[in-house]
Amino acid sequence: MDTPERNQISATLSKFEDSPVFNYINSLSPIKPVKSVPISQTFNSLSFSSPPSVFTSPHVSCLKESRFLRRHIPLGTSKPKISSEDVNKVHTIEEALADSKRARHNKGESQNTEKGISLGDASIEHIKFSVEPQQTLKYDTCGSPGYDEDNTLLELPGEAAAAGACKTDSVESEVHLQEMCQMEPKSEDPDCYWDSLIPDGSDMLIFNSPGEAEAFKGLMHKPLDPSIRLSDFMSVVPLSAVHNGRKMFIVDSVASGSEHEIGDHCSEPTITATDTDQTRENLADVVLVTSNYNENANDQLVSVTHRAIRRRCLDFEMANVQKKNSDDNSNAGSSTSESDERNVANEKQLLPAKLNGNFQRGILQGIGLHLNALAALKEYKGIQIENLSSGRQLSLPNSTSLQISTTQEQQHLSMVPVSSERELDSSDNGVQPTEDCSQPSVYMTGEDFNRNSPRKKKQVQRKMETPGETEGCKRCNCKKSKCLKLYCECFAAGVYCIEPCSCQDCFNKPVHEDTVLQTRKQIESRNPLAFAPKVIRSADSVPEIGDDPNKTPASARHKRGCNCKKSSCLKKYCECYQGGVGCSIGCRCEGCKNAFGRKDGSAPVGIETEQEETEASDKGVAEKASQKTEIQNTEEHLDSATVSTPLRLSRPLLPLPFSSKGKAPRSFVTTISGSALFGSQKLGKPNSLWPQSKHFQTVPDDEMPEILLGDTSPVTCIKTSSPNGKRISSPSCDLGSSPSRRGGRKLILQSIPSFPSLTPHP
DNA sequence: GAGTTTGAAACT
DNA sequence: CAGTTTCAAACTC
Structure with missing residues (x-):
């Protein structure tokens, strides 16, 4: 069982406990865990859990995951193996610790070496801890706008050095994560479990180093362990929460200057903390914090900034999934993470998708948010610009949409699932998905979604939007629909309305969760795909890592x-x-001049569209035409193979994705769903236009529920997967950690019902 | 910021 | 399923 890697990890963990750092932290802990807020935001997926819902909100999960996490990771680094293996295994933290201790002794120096960090003895230990963990977990929160500010939580003595450490082995990091993920909730009740996990509701993961991202990926890959979700981790928990008296691990400290480029944040060393004691139960507690280190850190105190990101995404159904998947998602997200994005995942809280007892994890009902995805795309445009600075970073989590790593990162990350579109956005350099935008709001306090005066909200929104606004962060302006109809972008995206929204008489709030869920169910009963992503990509189309993200x-x-x-x-x-x-072909438009591809199949025209879209269009369009064909083919295959009917797809999907890895929050979901749905489609956006941002669903296969991914052969996976979708065992499906998994998304797609239009249109 | 346009969602 | 109405985003001024 124990792989060396694990041992290492475990060792690190144990060190943490022992490490003075913990003590120190504990002492510091003025910060108390605050759980209150976050919860509300997320939706319990009561109804959503409804399996049937085609969409479970993969997006949600996706989003969360994706958004939250970003990985820096270089593709190569990621270790699939571990993940896969680990995944299967469930280790309790304790076990891990024990192992780790053992390992440590063995490793000891080696680790340091690996990391390349040399530190004083004392510091070394710390460093070790910090380092390894980080790798596993870090997410850059930096990107997140709001979060950062508020959250300064800790000051840790630094072991400064850590810097070098950052790069620790990805493997180890992965292991940690996995382990964490693997940890099973003590309580069997999923809901409880999650609750415990995510006290605050906020999820955060900060990955500074690529390795970390990978680690997450690995987690994501974990096939079976539904129990743990990166996303959970992702959820940013206020450090305080983390701290509460609990032990914390410093995952890693990054040396100043270290790899992190992320902007300001980067400069700072990162520290990750995790709660070992409660570990399993309190995964939520695990927090990664990035702190900046001064080289001089001798001083050691490093202020850790806590960048919390909250989730707004609604998982509706996904909840369970999310949690579990979250891991995955997180992974995905994490992958992105790195840089910039700090995932913000959050956009909006995920809709509640409570977990039904069963766990839908396996089943993710909810679908990602297409909207989000779309939004993401939209945002995407701006996003790049905004980048981290904007703060939106989010990227993550939520929606399933994948972020595509816009930039290089993304490419690398491809793995990273981004939450749907939003994530995509973020993916890039920092641009975070739209969702992120919302996050800030979320960030505020959950409660308030609505409160602010509408106008202010709008203003805020717009500001945010503009650049990056993104869709991710959707903000609505509903006046008559009470935000309980698809007219409402937030609702349609599976997220709760938040402050930035200017809606009136809004019921799309955590407070009205039941109403939201019921309404959602009704809508889904009418149209199972109502919450499915609107834009789907065919699997084929899914951009491979190598592909140009830009291409649509x-x-x-x-x-x-x-x-x-x-x-x-x-x-x-x-x-x-x-x-x-x-x-x-499925379009009934008249006078179609769609820059991305005309109905008649003609290549995109020169795009009139103002936006850069043209670019995308260029690439995308032309390609599209050709692609369409392919897609169609693909779709057909999928359809025939996987699911002929949407429903079928959907269901399987649900479980799958999430179950296996966790869904991504919306972003993910969305994206995923989208992509999954159709294969790779993720959003069209990836096109040149928004390329990275949203679409990029490519992201992450990681993000994608493993199930979905299932190799490429969706069918297989699906079949294997339990009805719920849990992929659990299906070997084939397993992502195994391997990157390939990502293909899993594809699965999702498959699972997703083929949409009429989507299907082949030569 | 207000008003108009547009097309999806919802309703019949 | 088609036609109509409602709705809110997108857009324009």
Whole structure:
């Protein structure tokens, strides 16, 4: 069972406990864990859990995960193996610790060496801890806008040095994460479990180093362990919470200057803390904190900034999944993480998807948020610009959408699942997905979603939006729908409304969770795909890591097709255009001039669209045309193979994705769903236009529920997977940690019902 | 910021 | 399923 790696990890953990750091932290702990707020935000997926819901909100999970986590990780580094192996295994923390201790002795120096850090003895230990863990967990929160500010939680004596450490082995880090993930909740009740996990509701993961990201990936890959979700980790927990008297691990400290580029944050050393004691139960407690280190850190005190990110995404159904998946997601997200993004995942809280007892984890009902994805895309545009600075970073979590690592990172990350679109956004350099935007708000306090005056909210929103706004962070302005209809972007995206929203009489709040869930169910009963991502990519289309993110997969399509008559599909009125995808046969538009691809299949025109889209279009469009064909084919395959009907797809999906790895929060979900749905489609966006941002669902396969991913062969996976979707065992499906998994997303797609329009349109 | 346009969602 | 109405985003001024 124990792999060397684990041992290492465990060793680190044990060290943590012992380490003075912990003590120190504990002493510091003025910070108390605050759980109150966060919870509300997230939705319990009561109803959502409803399996059937086609969409379980993969997106959600996706989002969360993706958003939250970003990985820096270099692709290569990631170790699939571990993840897979580990995954299967469930280690309790204690075990891990024990192992780790053992390992430590053995490793001892070696680790240091690996990390390349040389420190004083005392410091060394700390460093070790910090380092390894970080790798595993870190997420850069830096990106997150709001979070950062508020959260300064700790000052830790630094072991400064850590810097070098950052780079610790990805493997180890992974292991840790995995272990953590693996840890099973003591309570069997999933809900409780999660609650315990995420006290605050906020999820955070900060990965500074790539390795960390990888680690998450590994986690994500974990096949079976549903129990743990990175996302959970992801959820940012206020350090305080973490601290509470609990032991904390400093995962890693990053040396100043270390790899982290992330912007300001980067400079700072990061520290991750985790609660060992409660470990399993309190995974939530695990917090990664990045702190900046001064080289001189001799001083040691490093202020740790806590960048918490909250989730707003609604998992609706996904909840369970999310939690479990979250891990995955987180992974995905984490992958992205790195840099910039700090995942913010949050956009909005995830809809509640409570876990039904069963756990839907396996089943993720909820689907990712398409909207989010879309939004992400939208945002994406801005996003890049905004980048971290904006703060939105989020990227993460939520929605499933994947972030695609926009930039290099993403590419690397491809793994990283981003939450849906949003994540994508973030993925890039820091650009965080739209969702992120929302996050800040979330960040505020959960409660308040609505409170602010509408206008202010709007203003805020717009500000945020503009750049990066993103969709991720959707903000609505509903006046009559009470935010309980699909008219409401937030609701449609599976997220609760938050302050930035200017809605009136809003019921889309955690307070009205029941109502939200019921309404959602009703809507889903009418249209199981109502919450599914609107834009789907065919699996084929899914960009491989190597692919240009920019390219839009031709395959991407709007699930139902548009019905534009006056906009010529050149404005955002057009969902296809908005989603960054070309029109397809399924569209009933008139005078289609969609820059991303015309209905007739003609390549995109020179895009009139103002946006850079053109770029995308160029790439995307042309490709699209060709891709469409491919996609269609793909879809067909999927359809036939996997699911002929949407429903079928959906269900399987649900469970799958999440169950296995956790869903991604919306972003993920969305993305995932999207991608999953159709294969790779993730959003069209990836196109040049938004490329990275949203679409990038590619992300992450990681993000994708493993199930979905299931290798590429969705079918297989699906089949294997239990009805619920738990992939649990299906070997084939397993992502195994291998990156390949990511393909899992594909699975998702498969699972997703083929949309009429999507299907082949030569 | 207010008003208009647009097309999806919802309703019949 | 088609037609109509409602709704809120997108857009324009």
